[in-house]
Amino acid sequence: MEQLMRNGVAIDDTFAEAFGMRATAIIITAPTLKWARQAAITMTGYATSVIGCGCEAAIDVDIPASRTPDGRPGCRVMIFAMGTDELQKQLKSRLGQCVLTSPGSACFAGLEAPARLDLGNSLRYFGDGWQISKKLAGRHYWRVPVMDGEFLCEATTGLTKGAVGGGNLLLLAADNTKALRAAERAVAAIGKVPGAIMPFPGGIVRSGSKVGGKYKGMMASTNDAFAPTLRGVVKSALTPEINAVLEIVIDGETSDAVAAAMRAGLKAVIDLGPQKGALRISAGNYGGKLGKFHYHLKELL
Amino acid sequence: MKALTFTLINPPEERLDLSILTPSTLAELTRNEIAKLRIGTSRRPASVGDLFKITGSDPANIIFEGGHSRFDGVASGMTGGSIRLVGDAGNQIARAMTGGSLYIDGSVGRHAGSGMTGGRVEIRGNAGDNVGGPLAGEITGMDGGVLIIRGKAGDYAGDRLRRGTIALCKGCGDYPGYRMIAGTIVILGRSGIMPGYLMKRGTLLFDRQPEHLSPTFLPCGEPDSPFAGLLDRYLISEKITDRALLGARPGKFAGDNAVSGKGEILYRKKGR
DSSP, rough: OEEEOOOEEEEESSSEEEEEEEEEEEEEOOSSHHHHHHHHHHHTTOOOOHHHHHEEEEEEEOGGGGGGGSSSOOOEEEEESSSSHHHHHHHHHHIIIITSSSOOOEEOOOEEEEEEEHHHHHGGGGGOOOOEEEEEEEEEEEEEETTTTEEEEEEHHHHHEEEEEEEEEEEEEESSHHHHHHHHHHHHHHSTTTTEOOOOOOGGESSSSEOOOOSOOOEEEOOOOGGGGGGGOOOSSSOOOEEEEEEEEEEESSSHHHHHHHHHHHHHHHOOOOSSSSSEOOOOOOOTTOEEEEEEGGGGG | OOOOEEESSSOOOSOEGGOSSSSHHHHTOOHHHHHHHHHOOSSOOHHHHHHHEEEOOEEEEEEEEOOTEEEESTTTOOOEEEEEEEEEOOSTTTOOOSSEEEESSSSOOOSSTTTTSSSEEEEESSOOSTOOOOOOOEEEEEEEEEEEEOOBBTTTTTTTEEEEEEEEBBBBBSOOOTTSSEEEEEEEEESOOOOOTOOOOEEEEHHHHHOOTTTTOHHHHHOOOHHHHHHHHHHHHSSSSSOSSSSOOOOEEOOTTTTTTTTEEOOOTTTT
Protein backbone atom coordinates (compact mmCIF):
# COMPACT_ATOMS: atom_id res chain seq x y z
CA MET A 1 0.00 0.00 0.00
CA GLU A 2 1.19 3.49 -0.79
CA GLN A 3 2.18 5.53 2.19
CA LEU A 4 2.83 9.16 3.02
CA MET A 5 5.32 10.12 5.71
CA ARG A 6 4.55 12.88 8.19
CA ASN A 7 7.00 13.60 11.03
CA GLY A 8 8.28 10.02 10.66
CA VAL A 9 4.79 8.52 10.92
CA ALA A 10 3.57 6.52 7.94
CA ILE A 11 0.06 7.37 6.75
CA ASP A 12 -1.67 4.67 4.70
CA ASP A 13 -3.34 5.81 1.49
CA THR A 14 -6.72 4.47 2.60
CA PHE A 15 -9.99 5.71 3.96
CA ALA A 16 -12.36 5.27 6.85
CA GLU A 17 -15.79 4.09 5.79
CA ALA A 18 -18.75 5.43 7.79
CA PHE A 19 -22.52 5.13 7.82
CA GLY A 20 -25.50 7.44 8.04
CA MET A 21 -27.12 7.34 11.48
CA ARG A 22 -29.81 9.05 13.53
CA ALA A 23 -28.56 11.13 16.43
CA THR A 24 -29.86 13.27 19.24
CA ALA A 25 -28.26 15.30 22.00
CA ILE A 26 -29.25 16.42 25.46
CA ILE A 27 -27.76 18.77 28.03
CA ILE A 28 -27.57 17.40 31.56
CA THR A 29 -27.00 19.85 34.41
CA ALA A 30 -26.48 19.33 38.13
CA PRO A 31 -25.39 21.35 41.20
CA THR A 32 -21.75 20.52 40.33
CA LEU A 33 -19.96 19.43 37.16
CA LYS A 34 -19.01 16.22 38.95
CA TRP A 35 -22.66 15.21 39.31
CA ALA A 36 -23.64 16.37 35.82
CA ARG A 37 -20.87 14.17 34.44
CA GLN A 38 -21.86 11.33 36.74
CA ALA A 39 -25.39 11.31 35.33
CA ALA A 40 -23.96 11.52 31.81
CA ILE A 41 -21.44 8.73 32.36
CA THR A 42 -24.11 6.48 33.87
CA MET A 43 -26.46 7.24 31.01
CA THR A 44 -23.83 6.48 28.36
CA GLY A 45 -22.63 3.27 30.00
CA TYR A 46 -22.98 0.13 27.88
CA ALA A 47 -23.39 2.22 24.76
CA THR A 48 -20.27 1.45 22.76
CA SER A 49 -21.71 -0.08 19.63
CA VAL A 50 -25.14 -0.39 18.02
CA ILE A 51 -24.34 -4.05 17.34
CA GLY A 52 -24.76 -5.04 20.96
CA CYS A 53 -26.00 -2.01 22.88
CA GLY A 54 -28.75 -0.58 20.70
CA CYS A 55 -27.04 2.79 20.58
CA GLU A 56 -23.71 4.56 20.75
CA ALA A 57 -23.42 7.36 23.26
CA ALA A 58 -20.86 9.50 25.05
CA ILE A 59 -20.29 12.94 26.48
CA ASP A 60 -19.61 15.49 23.73
CA VAL A 61 -18.41 18.53 25.68
CA ASP A 62 -18.71 20.05 29.14
CA ILE A 63 -20.74 23.26 29.26
CA PRO A 64 -19.95 26.02 31.76
CA ALA A 65 -22.73 27.24 34.05
CA SER A 66 -22.94 30.54 32.18
CA ARG A 67 -24.10 28.75 29.03
CA THR A 68 -26.60 26.18 30.35
CA PRO A 69 -30.36 26.83 30.43
CA ASP A 70 -30.59 26.78 34.24
CA GLY A 71 -27.26 28.39 35.13
CA ARG A 72 -25.69 25.26 36.59
CA PRO A 73 -22.69 23.36 35.22
CA GLY A 74 -23.51 20.67 32.71
CA CYS A 75 -22.44 18.57 29.79
CA ARG A 76 -23.78 17.67 26.37
CA VAL A 77 -24.43 14.01 25.68
CA MET A 78 -24.89 12.62 22.17
CA ILE A 79 -26.70 9.39 21.36
CA PHE A 80 -26.58 7.61 17.99
CA ALA A 81 -28.69 4.75 16.64
CA MET A 82 -29.61 3.25 13.29
CA GLY A 83 -33.34 4.08 13.48
CA THR A 84 -35.61 6.69 15.06
CA ASP A 85 -37.67 4.17 17.05
CA GLU A 86 -34.60 2.54 18.57
CA LEU A 87 -33.12 5.95 19.37
CA GLN A 88 -36.33 7.02 21.13
CA LYS A 89 -36.44 3.78 23.09
CA GLN A 90 -32.83 4.07 24.21
CA LEU A 91 -33.20 7.74 25.06
CA LYS A 92 -36.29 7.16 27.16
CA SER A 93 -34.97 4.24 29.15
CA ARG A 94 -31.53 5.72 29.74
CA LEU A 95 -33.03 9.06 30.74
CA GLY A 96 -35.48 7.43 33.10
CA GLN A 97 -33.04 5.05 34.75
CA CYS A 98 -29.85 7.12 34.79
CA VAL A 99 -30.62 10.86 34.65
CA LEU A 100 -33.94 11.11 36.50
CA THR A 101 -32.33 9.07 39.29
CA SER A 102 -29.11 11.10 39.57
CA PRO A 103 -28.99 13.65 42.46
CA GLY A 104 -29.87 17.21 41.52
CA SER A 105 -30.02 16.53 37.79
CA ALA A 106 -31.96 18.45 35.15
CA CYS A 107 -32.16 17.75 31.44
CA PHE A 108 -32.58 19.97 28.38
CA ALA A 109 -32.64 19.64 24.62
CA GLY A 110 -29.11 19.61 23.20
CA LEU A 111 -29.95 19.72 19.52
CA GLU A 112 -32.24 22.02 17.56
CA ALA A 113 -34.02 20.32 14.68
CA PRO A 114 -37.60 20.15 13.41
CA ALA A 115 -37.86 16.39 14.04
CA ARG A 116 -38.32 15.79 17.77
CA LEU A 117 -37.83 12.99 20.27
CA ASP A 118 -39.61 12.86 23.60
CA LEU A 119 -37.66 13.68 26.75
CA GLY A 120 -39.86 14.91 29.58
CA ASN A 121 -42.96 14.01 27.58
CA SER A 122 -42.32 10.36 28.35
CA LEU A 123 -40.94 10.80 31.89
CA ARG A 124 -43.59 13.12 33.27
CA TYR A 125 -45.86 10.25 34.30
CA PHE A 126 -43.36 9.50 37.07
CA GLY A 127 -44.91 12.56 38.73
CA ASP A 128 -48.13 10.62 39.31
CA GLY A 129 -50.31 13.64 38.64
CA TRP A 130 -48.09 16.15 40.48
CA GLN A 131 -45.97 16.92 37.43
CA ILE A 132 -46.10 20.53 36.27
CA SER A 133 -45.98 21.68 32.66
CA LYS A 134 -44.38 25.02 31.93
CA LYS A 135 -43.91 26.88 28.65
CA LEU A 136 -41.34 29.66 28.61
CA ALA A 137 -40.16 31.53 25.52
CA GLY A 138 -41.61 28.90 23.19
CA ARG A 139 -39.96 25.99 24.99
CA HIS A 140 -41.88 23.36 26.92
CA TYR A 141 -40.64 21.97 30.22
CA TRP A 142 -41.85 19.37 32.68
CA ARG A 143 -41.18 19.51 36.40
CA VAL A 144 -41.49 16.22 38.23
CA PRO A 145 -41.42 16.20 42.05
CA VAL A 146 -38.67 13.91 43.40
CA MET A 147 -37.11 13.37 46.82
CA ASP A 148 -34.44 16.10 46.53
CA GLY A 149 -36.76 18.69 44.99
CA GLU A 150 -37.77 18.66 41.36
CA PHE A 151 -36.54 16.95 38.23
CA LEU A 152 -36.68 19.63 35.54
CA CYS A 153 -36.77 18.22 32.02
CA GLU A 154 -37.47 19.79 28.65
CA ALA A 155 -40.40 18.10 26.87
CA THR A 156 -38.56 17.19 23.68
CA THR A 157 -35.18 17.36 22.01
CA GLY A 158 -34.11 17.47 18.38
CA LEU A 159 -33.31 14.53 16.12
CA THR A 160 -30.93 14.66 13.16
CA LYS A 161 -30.94 12.22 10.30
CA GLY A 162 -27.69 13.62 8.97
CA ALA A 163 -25.44 12.08 11.59
CA VAL A 164 -22.50 9.84 10.70
CA GLY A 165 -21.21 6.85 12.64
CA GLY A 166 -18.05 4.86 12.18
CA GLY A 167 -15.33 7.36 11.40
CA ASN A 168 -12.12 5.73 12.60
CA LEU A 169 -8.37 5.76 12.93
CA LEU A 170 -6.14 2.71 13.36
CA LEU A 171 -2.96 3.46 15.29
CA LEU A 172 -0.19 0.94 14.71
CA ALA A 173 2.74 0.99 17.13
CA ALA A 174 5.79 -0.99 18.22
CA ASP A 175 4.26 -1.92 21.58
CA ASN A 176 1.16 -1.52 23.71
CA THR A 177 2.50 1.41 25.73
CA LYS A 178 3.20 3.43 22.61
CA ALA A 179 -0.08 2.50 20.95
CA LEU A 180 -1.99 3.52 24.07
CA ARG A 181 -0.05 6.78 24.40
CA ALA A 182 -0.82 7.67 20.77
CA ALA A 183 -4.47 6.73 21.23
CA GLU A 184 -4.78 8.80 24.41
CA ARG A 185 -3.32 11.82 22.62
CA ALA A 186 -5.81 11.37 19.78
CA VAL A 187 -8.73 10.99 22.21
CA ALA A 188 -7.72 14.18 24.04
CA ALA A 189 -7.56 16.10 20.76
CA ILE A 190 -10.84 14.72 19.41
CA GLY A 191 -12.53 15.42 22.74
CA LYS A 192 -12.21 19.13 22.00
CA VAL A 193 -14.05 18.85 18.68
CA PRO A 194 -17.73 19.79 19.19
CA GLY A 195 -20.35 17.45 17.77
CA ALA A 196 -18.15 14.34 17.76
CA ILE A 197 -18.04 11.51 20.29
CA MET A 198 -15.94 8.40 20.80
CA PRO A 199 -18.28 5.80 22.30
CA PHE A 200 -15.78 3.08 23.24
CA PRO A 201 -14.05 2.78 26.67
CA GLY A 202 -12.05 5.98 27.11
CA GLY A 203 -12.61 6.53 23.38
CA ILE A 204 -10.43 3.53 22.40
CA VAL A 205 -11.19 0.08 20.92
CA ARG A 206 -8.71 -2.76 21.04
CA SER A 207 -10.98 -5.38 19.48
CA GLY A 208 -11.55 -3.96 16.03
CA SER A 209 -13.82 -6.20 14.01
CA LYS A 210 -14.49 -7.40 10.51
CA VAL A 211 -17.96 -8.16 9.19
CA GLY A 212 -19.21 -11.72 9.83
CA GLY A 213 -17.17 -14.73 10.97
CA LYS A 214 -16.80 -18.45 10.57
CA TYR A 215 -19.43 -19.17 13.23
CA LYS A 216 -23.10 -18.97 12.38
CA GLY A 217 -24.82 -15.90 13.83
CA MET A 218 -21.69 -13.85 14.40
CA MET A 219 -22.32 -10.39 12.93
CA ALA A 220 -18.74 -9.38 13.59
CA SER A 221 -15.56 -11.11 14.56
CA THR A 222 -11.94 -10.22 15.24
CA ASN A 223 -10.08 -8.12 12.69
CA ASP A 224 -7.45 -10.80 12.08
CA ALA A 225 -5.56 -8.72 9.51
CA PHE A 226 -4.64 -6.30 12.30
CA ALA A 227 -4.08 -8.86 15.10
CA PRO A 228 -0.32 -9.02 15.67
CA THR A 229 -0.35 -12.58 17.02
CA LEU A 230 -1.83 -13.85 13.76
CA ARG A 231 0.71 -12.11 11.57
CA GLY A 232 2.27 -15.34 10.40
CA VAL A 233 -0.89 -17.31 9.73
CA VAL A 234 -3.37 -14.93 8.06
CA LYS A 235 -3.17 -12.32 5.30
CA SER A 236 -1.93 -9.65 7.66
CA ALA A 237 -1.89 -5.89 7.25
CA LEU A 238 0.97 -5.64 9.74
CA THR A 239 4.66 -5.35 9.10
CA PRO A 240 7.17 -7.00 11.50
CA GLU A 241 7.83 -3.89 13.64
CA ILE A 242 4.12 -3.52 14.61
CA ASN A 243 3.11 -5.25 17.83
CA ALA A 244 -0.01 -3.38 18.94
CA VAL A 245 -2.93 -1.72 17.14
CA LEU A 246 -5.61 0.44 18.72
CA GLU A 247 -8.61 1.94 17.00
CA ILE A 248 -10.51 5.13 17.65
CA VAL A 249 -14.13 5.14 16.50
CA ILE A 250 -15.85 8.47 15.95
CA ASP A 251 -19.55 9.33 15.62
CA GLY A 252 -20.42 12.84 14.52
CA GLU A 253 -23.48 15.05 14.41
CA THR A 254 -22.51 15.84 10.81
CA SER A 255 -20.05 14.49 8.28
CA ASP A 256 -17.97 17.63 8.81
CA ALA A 257 -17.74 16.91 12.53
CA VAL A 258 -16.37 13.42 11.81
CA ALA A 259 -13.83 14.84 9.37
CA ALA A 260 -12.79 17.52 11.88
CA ALA A 261 -12.41 14.90 14.60
CA MET A 262 -10.31 12.61 12.40
CA ARG A 263 -8.18 15.57 11.37
CA ALA A 264 -7.59 16.52 15.02
CA GLY A 265 -6.75 12.91 15.93
CA LEU A 266 -4.35 12.52 13.01
CA LYS A 267 -2.53 15.74 13.90
CA ALA A 268 -2.15 14.72 17.55
CA VAL A 269 -0.67 11.31 16.65
CA ILE A 270 1.63 12.77 13.99
CA ASP A 271 2.84 15.47 16.40
CA LEU A 272 3.63 12.80 18.99
CA GLY A 273 5.96 11.09 16.48
CA PRO A 274 7.02 7.46 15.93
CA GLN A 275 9.48 7.19 18.84
CA LYS A 276 6.87 7.81 21.53
CA GLY A 277 3.69 6.82 19.71
CA ALA A 278 2.43 5.26 16.51
CA LEU A 279 4.66 4.17 13.63
CA ARG A 280 1.80 4.06 11.19
CA ILE A 281 -1.77 5.29 10.89
CA SER A 282 -4.43 3.46 8.92
CA ALA A 283 -8.20 3.39 8.78
CA GLY A 284 -10.88 0.73 8.59
CA ASN A 285 -13.20 0.21 5.64
CA TYR A 286 -15.21 -2.49 3.93
CA GLY A 287 -13.98 -1.81 0.44
CA GLY A 288 -16.16 1.27 0.11
CA LYS A 289 -19.39 -0.54 -0.78
CA LEU A 290 -21.25 -0.52 2.53
CA GLY A 291 -20.85 2.98 3.90
CA LYS A 292 -21.94 6.19 2.23
CA PHE A 293 -19.22 8.32 3.84
CA HIS A 294 -15.53 7.91 3.00
CA TYR A 295 -12.80 9.82 4.81
CA HIS A 296 -9.46 9.57 3.01
CA LEU A 297 -6.57 10.03 5.42
CA LYS A 298 -4.41 11.93 2.94
CA GLU A 299 -7.16 14.53 2.56
CA LEU A 300 -7.26 15.10 6.31
CA LEU A 301 -3.57 15.87 6.80
CA MET B 1 -39.74 52.99 4.58
CA LYS B 2 -40.62 55.29 7.46
CA ALA B 3 -43.01 54.07 10.11
CA LEU B 4 -46.67 54.92 9.57
CA THR B 5 -47.18 57.66 12.13
CA PHE B 6 -50.43 59.02 13.57
CA THR B 7 -49.83 62.35 15.27
CA LEU B 8 -52.70 63.43 17.52
CA ILE B 9 -54.05 66.88 16.52
CA ASN B 10 -56.91 67.29 18.99
CA PRO B 11 -57.85 65.26 22.08
CA PRO B 12 -60.86 63.06 21.22
CA GLU B 13 -64.32 64.14 22.37
CA GLU B 14 -65.61 60.58 22.42
CA ARG B 15 -64.21 57.14 23.21
CA LEU B 16 -62.28 55.77 20.26
CA ASP B 17 -62.00 52.20 19.03
CA LEU B 18 -58.52 51.97 17.50
CA SER B 19 -58.62 48.22 16.88
CA ILE B 20 -58.78 48.89 13.15
CA LEU B 21 -55.33 50.53 13.14
CA THR B 22 -53.06 47.47 13.18
CA PRO B 23 -50.35 46.43 10.71
CA SER B 24 -52.46 43.68 9.09
CA THR B 25 -55.60 45.80 8.64
CA LEU B 26 -53.70 48.77 7.20
CA ALA B 27 -51.41 46.75 4.94
CA GLU B 28 -53.40 47.27 1.72
CA LEU B 29 -54.77 50.77 2.37
CA THR B 30 -53.65 54.11 0.98
CA ARG B 31 -53.20 57.11 3.24
CA ASN B 32 -56.53 58.60 2.03
CA GLU B 33 -58.37 55.38 2.74
CA ILE B 34 -56.84 55.25 6.21
CA ALA B 35 -57.90 58.86 6.88
CA LYS B 36 -61.52 57.91 6.18
CA LEU B 37 -61.65 54.97 8.60
CA ARG B 38 -64.13 55.51 11.40
CA ILE B 39 -62.70 55.21 14.88
CA GLY B 40 -65.26 57.16 16.91
CA THR B 41 -67.97 55.36 18.86
CA SER B 42 -70.62 58.09 19.27
CA ARG B 43 -73.60 58.80 16.99
CA ARG B 44 -71.45 61.03 14.80
CA PRO B 45 -68.20 59.12 14.90
CA ALA B 46 -64.85 60.72 14.16
CA SER B 47 -62.62 59.32 11.43
CA VAL B 48 -58.87 58.89 11.57
CA GLY B 49 -58.25 62.04 9.56
CA ASP B 50 -60.30 64.16 12.00
CA LEU B 51 -57.97 63.40 14.88
CA PHE B 52 -54.61 62.47 13.45
CA LYS B 53 -52.07 63.78 11.02
CA ILE B 54 -50.80 60.76 9.06
CA THR B 55 -47.19 60.54 7.90
CA GLY B 56 -44.89 57.70 6.86
CA SER B 57 -45.91 54.67 4.86
CA ASP B 58 -44.71 51.43 6.50
CA PRO B 59 -47.82 49.81 8.00
CA ALA B 60 -45.71 47.07 9.67
CA ASN B 61 -44.44 49.73 12.05
CA ILE B 62 -47.11 52.02 13.44
CA ILE B 63 -46.44 54.93 15.77
CA PHE B 64 -49.00 56.99 17.64
CA GLU B 65 -47.54 60.36 18.62
CA GLY B 66 -49.75 61.38 21.50
CA GLY B 67 -52.27 59.27 23.39
CA HIS B 68 -55.35 59.70 25.53
CA SER B 69 -57.24 57.63 28.09
CA ARG B 70 -60.07 57.41 25.53
CA PHE B 71 -57.89 55.40 23.12
CA ASP B 72 -59.57 51.99 23.50
CA GLY B 73 -58.57 48.80 21.69
CA VAL B 74 -55.09 49.86 20.66
CA ALA B 75 -53.42 46.88 18.94
CA SER B 76 -56.52 44.80 19.50
CA GLY B 77 -56.42 41.69 17.31
CA MET B 78 -52.89 42.51 16.20
CA THR B 79 -51.17 39.61 14.44
CA GLY B 80 -47.68 40.92 13.72
CA GLY B 81 -45.48 43.96 13.23
CA SER B 82 -45.07 46.62 15.86
CA ILE B 83 -47.11 49.44 17.36
CA ARG B 84 -45.68 52.15 19.57
CA LEU B 85 -47.84 54.69 21.37
CA VAL B 86 -46.35 57.74 23.04
CA GLY B 87 -48.94 58.69 25.64
CA ASP B 88 -51.77 57.05 27.57
CA ALA B 89 -54.33 54.57 26.25
CA GLY B 90 -57.73 53.35 27.33
CA ASN B 91 -59.37 49.97 27.86
CA GLN B 92 -58.73 46.63 26.20
CA ILE B 93 -55.40 47.43 24.61
CA ALA B 94 -53.84 44.37 22.94
CA ARG B 95 -57.16 42.59 23.33
CA ALA B 96 -56.99 39.13 21.64
CA MET B 97 -53.60 39.98 20.21
CA THR B 98 -51.86 36.99 18.59
CA GLY B 99 -48.44 38.31 17.61
CA GLY B 100 -46.15 41.29 17.13
CA SER B 101 -45.13 43.84 19.70
CA LEU B 102 -46.87 46.76 21.37
CA TYR B 103 -45.13 49.42 23.44
CA ILE B 104 -47.10 52.07 25.26
CA ASP B 105 -45.13 54.93 26.73
CA GLY B 106 -47.84 55.81 29.24
CA SER B 107 -50.61 54.31 31.36
CA VAL B 108 -53.57 52.22 30.23
CA GLY B 109 -57.11 51.42 31.40
CA ARG B 110 -58.85 48.14 32.21
CA HIS B 111 -58.50 44.73 30.56
CA ALA B 112 -55.07 45.35 29.05
CA GLY B 113 -54.01 42.25 27.10
CA SER B 114 -57.37 40.63 27.66
CA GLY B 115 -57.47 37.24 25.97
CA MET B 116 -54.19 37.76 24.15
CA THR B 117 -52.58 34.55 22.86
CA GLY B 118 -49.20 35.72 21.62
CA GLY B 119 -46.87 38.63 21.06
CA ARG B 120 -45.25 41.02 23.45
CA VAL B 121 -46.80 44.01 25.21
CA GLU B 122 -44.91 46.48 27.34
CA ILE B 123 -46.54 49.35 29.19
CA ARG B 124 -44.29 51.92 30.77
CA GLY B 125 -46.90 53.33 33.13
CA ASN B 126 -49.69 51.84 35.20
CA ALA B 127 -52.54 49.55 34.18
CA GLY B 128 -56.11 49.37 35.43
CA ASP B 129 -57.98 46.34 36.75
CA ASN B 130 -58.23 42.91 35.10
CA VAL B 131 -54.87 42.91 33.33
CA GLY B 132 -55.03 39.97 30.86
CA GLY B 133 -58.44 39.01 32.19
CA PRO B 134 -61.48 37.68 30.30
CA LEU B 135 -64.44 39.84 29.34
CA ALA B 136 -67.81 38.94 30.81
CA GLY B 137 -68.91 35.52 29.65
CA GLU B 138 -65.49 34.34 28.53
CA ILE B 139 -63.99 31.22 30.06
CA THR B 140 -60.28 32.00 29.88
CA GLY B 141 -58.20 35.13 30.12
CA MET B 142 -54.80 35.62 28.55
CA ASP B 143 -53.63 32.48 26.74
CA GLY B 144 -50.03 33.20 25.68
CA GLY B 145 -47.50 35.92 25.03
CA VAL B 146 -45.73 38.31 27.34
CA LEU B 147 -47.39 41.28 29.05
CA ILE B 148 -45.19 43.63 31.05
CA ILE B 149 -46.56 46.48 33.19
CA ARG B 150 -43.61 48.59 34.31
CA GLY B 151 -45.81 50.53 36.72
CA LYS B 152 -48.52 49.35 39.10
CA ALA B 153 -51.49 47.21 38.11
CA GLY B 154 -55.01 47.34 39.50
CA ASP B 155 -57.09 44.55 41.05
CA TYR B 156 -57.62 41.06 39.59
CA ALA B 157 -54.45 41.12 37.45
CA GLY B 158 -54.12 37.86 35.52
CA ASP B 159 -57.71 36.78 36.12
CA ARG B 160 -58.18 33.31 34.58
CA LEU B 161 -54.72 33.42 33.02
CA ARG B 162 -54.18 30.19 31.11
CA ARG B 163 -50.76 30.53 29.49
CA GLY B 164 -48.06 33.16 29.00
CA THR B 165 -46.30 35.55 31.32
CA ILE B 166 -47.55 38.71 33.03
CA ALA B 167 -45.08 40.94 34.86
CA LEU B 168 -46.25 43.62 37.29
CA CYS B 169 -43.11 45.59 38.06
CA LYS B 170 -44.32 48.02 40.74
CA GLY B 171 -46.84 45.94 42.59
CA CYS B 172 -50.55 45.47 42.10
CA GLY B 173 -53.94 45.71 43.73
CA ASP B 174 -55.96 42.93 45.31
CA TYR B 175 -56.42 39.37 44.03
CA PRO B 176 -53.55 39.08 41.50
CA GLY B 177 -53.75 35.65 39.82
CA TYR B 178 -57.44 35.37 40.69
CA ARG B 179 -58.91 32.08 39.34
CA MET B 180 -55.69 31.45 37.44
CA ILE B 181 -55.74 28.28 35.28
CA ALA B 182 -52.01 28.15 34.49
CA GLY B 183 -49.22 30.45 33.29
CA THR B 184 -46.85 32.74 35.13
CA ILE B 185 -47.31 36.08 36.93
CA VAL B 186 -44.31 37.99 38.24
CA ILE B 187 -45.00 40.56 40.95
CA LEU B 188 -42.25 42.94 42.02
CA GLY B 189 -43.20 45.23 44.89
CA ARG B 190 -46.25 45.19 47.13
CA SER B 191 -49.30 43.16 46.25
CA GLY B 192 -52.80 43.63 47.64
CA ILE B 193 -54.70 40.95 49.53
CA MET B 194 -55.21 37.31 48.56
CA PRO B 195 -52.74 36.71 45.73
CA GLY B 196 -53.59 33.55 43.80
CA TYR B 197 -57.08 33.34 45.26
CA LEU B 198 -58.81 30.26 43.71
CA MET B 199 -55.88 29.56 41.39
CA LYS B 200 -55.90 26.00 39.98
CA ARG B 201 -52.40 25.71 38.57
CA GLY B 202 -49.67 28.09 37.45
CA THR B 203 -46.96 30.09 39.12
CA LEU B 204 -46.97 33.39 41.00
CA LEU B 205 -43.49 34.83 41.56
CA PHE B 206 -42.74 37.40 44.25
CA ASP B 207 -39.60 39.29 45.11
CA ARG B 208 -40.61 39.06 48.80
CA GLN B 209 -42.70 36.84 51.03
CA PRO B 210 -46.33 37.58 50.09
CA GLU B 211 -48.61 39.04 52.76
CA HIS B 212 -52.35 38.52 53.22
CA LEU B 213 -52.39 35.04 51.69
CA SER B 214 -55.55 33.00 51.78
CA PRO B 215 -55.32 30.35 54.56
CA THR B 216 -55.80 27.77 51.82
CA PHE B 217 -52.18 28.31 50.71
CA LEU B 218 -49.74 26.00 52.53
CA PRO B 219 -45.98 26.44 52.94
CA CYS B 220 -43.85 23.81 51.11
CA GLY B 221 -40.35 24.57 52.43
CA GLU B 222 -37.51 25.76 50.26
CA PRO B 223 -35.80 22.93 48.36
CA ASP B 224 -33.11 23.59 45.75
CA SER B 225 -34.81 24.42 42.48
CA PRO B 226 -33.17 24.28 39.04
CA PHE B 227 -36.50 25.58 37.74
CA ALA B 228 -35.92 28.82 39.67
CA GLY B 229 -32.61 29.19 37.80
CA LEU B 230 -34.36 28.61 34.49
CA LEU B 231 -37.08 31.14 35.37
CA ASP B 232 -34.57 33.73 36.54
CA ARG B 233 -32.73 33.46 33.23
CA TYR B 234 -35.98 33.64 31.30
CA LEU B 235 -37.03 36.82 33.14
CA ILE B 236 -33.68 38.42 32.41
CA SER B 237 -33.80 37.39 28.74
CA GLU B 238 -37.31 38.89 28.43
CA LYS B 239 -35.95 42.07 30.08
CA ILE B 240 -38.54 41.76 32.85
CA THR B 241 -35.86 41.87 35.54
CA ASP B 242 -32.20 42.77 35.28
CA ARG B 243 -30.94 40.28 37.86
CA ALA B 244 -31.97 36.95 39.37
CA LEU B 245 -35.36 37.25 41.06
CA LEU B 246 -35.69 33.98 42.96
CA GLY B 247 -32.18 32.63 43.55
CA ALA B 248 -31.44 28.92 43.85
CA ARG B 249 -33.74 28.20 46.80
CA PRO B 250 -37.01 30.13 46.69
CA GLY B 251 -39.70 29.68 49.31
CA LYS B 252 -42.90 28.03 48.12
CA PHE B 253 -46.57 28.02 49.02
CA ALA B 254 -48.92 25.54 47.31
CA GLY B 255 -52.47 26.48 46.54
CA ASP B 256 -55.17 27.36 46.21
CA ASN B 257 -56.30 24.27 48.10
CA ALA B 258 -59.84 25.61 47.97
CA VAL B 259 -59.69 24.35 44.37
CA SER B 260 -57.14 21.86 42.96
CA GLY B 261 -54.11 23.13 44.90
CA LYS B 262 -51.62 22.49 42.09
CA GLY B 263 -50.66 26.13 41.78
CA GLU B 264 -47.63 27.61 43.45
CA ILE B 265 -46.34 30.87 44.86
CA LEU B 266 -42.54 31.13 44.68
CA TYR B 267 -40.78 33.98 46.44
CA ARG B 268 -37.28 35.10 47.19
CA LYS B 269 -36.29 34.36 50.79
CA LYS B 270 -34.99 37.29 52.80
CA GLY B 271 -31.19 37.53 52.82
CA ARG B 272 -30.68 35.21 49.86
